[in-house]
Amino acid sequence: MRKRQKLWLKNSQEFLDYFKKLQTLDTEKVNPTFHTLRIKTPFREDEIKEFPYIEDILKNAPQLFERMIVVPKVVKAP
């Protein structure tokens, strides 16, 4: 194993050992918190809104053919 991999493994093991600290707490009757804001998920009308920057988004694509993003072939010829 290379030196870098060994260090990586050592560090990762240290984290996992450190995380075990949480197992010492009794959380059986505790509800999880996924975020702290006490609001309900907002819903809005399903209306079309114009997005004016499509060309600017396409400019960031690594490879374009006309206005389509090109990726390596994903289908096999029959």
Next chain:
Amino acid sequence: MAIIDLKDLTILSALKLLKEKKISSKELVEESLKQIKRIDPLVKAYLYVDEEGALKEASKADELIQKGEEKKLLGIPISIKDNICIKGLPTTCASKILQNFISPYDATVIEKLKAEGAIFIGKTNLDEFAMGSSTENSAFFSTHNPWDLERVPGGSSGGSAAAVASRMGLGSLGSDTGGSIRQPAAFCGVVGMKPTYGLVSRFGLVAFASSLDQIGPFGLTVEDTAYLLQIIAGHDPKDSTSAPIDVPDFLKSIRENEKTSYKIGLPKEYFEGEIDAEMTKIILEIIEKLKSKHHIKEINLPHTEYAVATYYIIAPSEAFSNLARYDGVKYGFRAEAKSLIEMYKKSRALGFGKEVKRRIMLGAYSLSAGYYDAFYLKASKVRTLILQDFLEAFKEVDLILAPVTPTPPFKIGEKISDPLQMYLSDIFTIPVNLAGLPGISIPVGLTSNNLPVAIQVIGPHFKDEHVLSLAYQIEKEVNMKFIPPILRD
């Protein structure tokens, strides 16, 4: 031409000078650009400086000022952390994977600042994708602390804090996921605030850990910080976690409450353990002075010691999900490959840095079927306990005072090879993000090595005005100007 001494200038004082036509925005921007040319080769706070754009906007601002137009930031040069989108400018997140990315739209905070006439002088350095506490994880270069160039400016918003401290722009915006505004503010001797989660829209902020990320301001004074927060806060339908609340007038509130007495809690857990003795002494001296006016008592936040472990499970789990979008398909770096799968793998392997990969792997591990309950779910439950600690404390006290960091700024390279030690340095800032509370860092003194020391004010949800108000009182009590030696030489 007016002589501008940037050391004496704040946003509010510059606005006054602009209004009185004692200086022009062009002169102010030119002086700030000169400062960048003088200081930034040493500090390296900026990833991108928009000299041409800033000068153009300054001329426009001067025309509007001549016409008597009044806007809250008309003609004021500020910087923006490079994970917040400004249309037409690069947003790299200090990552090779976004090296050539040009923002196609403005973040909501940028729209708001533009509407008030702010000038964006450049984008500031950060730890890659805001993952780090020292800015050493930037894929491009490390930022140096203007108080001591051999030391880190903190992170992840180290570029923003160092830029403001070096007077390279009068204010800045950063993002705070586990302390990324407050810790660099503390290390660089400026004011930095993480608002309540939901007060400021995250639309256009590149996501790291969505339930923890929050954009916030840096300023040279509490007034400047409150003023910037006023402009960027408020409900935004584009961010589903943006709170539909009325934003108070922060500046008015802090001035009206200059003499208000608060019930303040000192969490026992934040003042014990391995904390730098000299720093603690400076903080306790300030607390002693505050006792004549405020009711101060010791409180308990018993789950503090579990915060770092909780955070470093939850934040990487969310990052693992958020960073899946960087696959080389639609934008960002794409590696040459023969198949789509190979392209995904190579683009990510070559595009992401070491720390980002580490966190993606920790997140993947914590969320995997066999470990979900023991790691992610467990951490989410402990998060509830940490939140409850604060909610209980705020039944007894109005605000909490604590250190921001266990030590003054550390040396570049000192902790980078020991990531766990680096993570543990966030112990006093992380619980505030886990609980979604507002927190601010204010400089209160200097160590014998001439390094800044700061104190943190923490408040209940959406009591940001009280946090600012106590910070304002502390700033008056301290009555010091924090000018790094690099500016005096």
